[in-house]
Amino acid sequence: MTQNLDTNVWVNQDEAGTISPFDRGLAYGDGLFATMQTNNGVILLLDAHLARLHQGAVRLGINWSPTETFIAHLKQLAASNPNHCIKVILSRGNGGRGYMPPEHAKLTEITSVHPLPSHYPVWQREGIKLALSEVELGRQPLLAGIKHLNRLEQVLIKAQPLATDVQDWLVVDTQGKVIESSMANLFVIKSNKVYTPSMAYSGVAGVTRERVIDALLQFGLSVECTEFDVTFLQSCDHVMLSNSLFGVVDVTAIGNQVFERFAETKKLTELIYANEKR
Helix, strand or coil: CCCCCCCCEEECCECCCCCCCCEHHHHHCCEEEEEEEEECCEECCHHHHHHHHHHHHHHHCCCCCCCHHHHHHHHHHHHHCCCEEEEEEEECCECCCCCCCCCCCCCEEEEEEEECCCCHHHHHHHCEEEEECCCCECCCCCCCECCECCCHHHHHHHHCCCCCCCCEEEEEECCCEEEEECCCEEEEEECCEEEEECCCCCCECCHHHHHHHHHHHHCCCEEEEECCEHHHHHHCCEEEEEECCCEEEEEEEECCEECCCCCCHHHHHHHHCCCCCC
16 A cells, blocks of 8 residues: 555545545534554554444444454554554445435545644643633533534634633533533542543543543542533542543643642553553
C-alpha cells in the first residue's frame, strides 16, 4: 500500500477511493468514528476501539464487524506511521435522499493518518484549565455513549473562543449535569472516592475511560458512575480528563475553582497501557 502524502486518507482501504455525495455519513451523520493513537508503530487499545465500533454499529443497526483485512490495514498504517493518530470513520454507505436506511447497503470505511497534537505533552506535564461552556448537550439515551458522527454540539462548543489561559471547555447537559469536556471524559476525586459522569443520557463513553476506571480500582479507590452538577466540583480534591490521544491529564482549575494535581496520574497512565506493546 502506498500512502498518499497529500491526503493520508483511504476509502475502503483504497488511497484512490472516493465518497459518494449520497453517502449517509455525509447526508445524516449515519455512522461512527474512532480516534486511535499509534505508539512505536502499534495502535494502543486497538481491540477496545474495534469492540466499541462494533457495539456502536449494533446499536445503530449497522451490519459491521472488523474483518481480518481491515485490521491488517490498520496495523499497516500504524507500522508506517509510528507515534501518530489514526482516525476511522464508518458510514452506513449510500442510501438515496430519504432518512429510511436502505435494506442492503455497502458500508464505507474511511481511515486517515494525522500528527499527534504537539501541545498534548505540555498538558500532561502541566495540567490544563477548563471553563464552563454555554452550549449544553441534549439528552438522548438511544445515542448516549456512542461515538457517532452527529457531532454538531461539539462543533458549537469548539466554536466558542477560549480565554488565553484556558485549554478546554467543561460541558453539562440540558439538566445541568456534568458530562465531559469538549473532547475527553472527566473524573473527580473527593475524599479518596472517584466519581465519573454517567453516560446514560448523553456524552461519549471513551475507550480510555474504561481503562482509567480499571486502573483506579487497582489503586484501591472506589469509582462511582453517577450524575452530579457543577456545584459538586467545589468540594472535590482532584479533577482529571482522559482520552485516547493524551491518556490522562490533570485539571488544575475550572473557572475560579483551583484543584491540586493528582499525585498518581503518571502511575495511572502506566497502568492504562500496562498490557500494550509499546
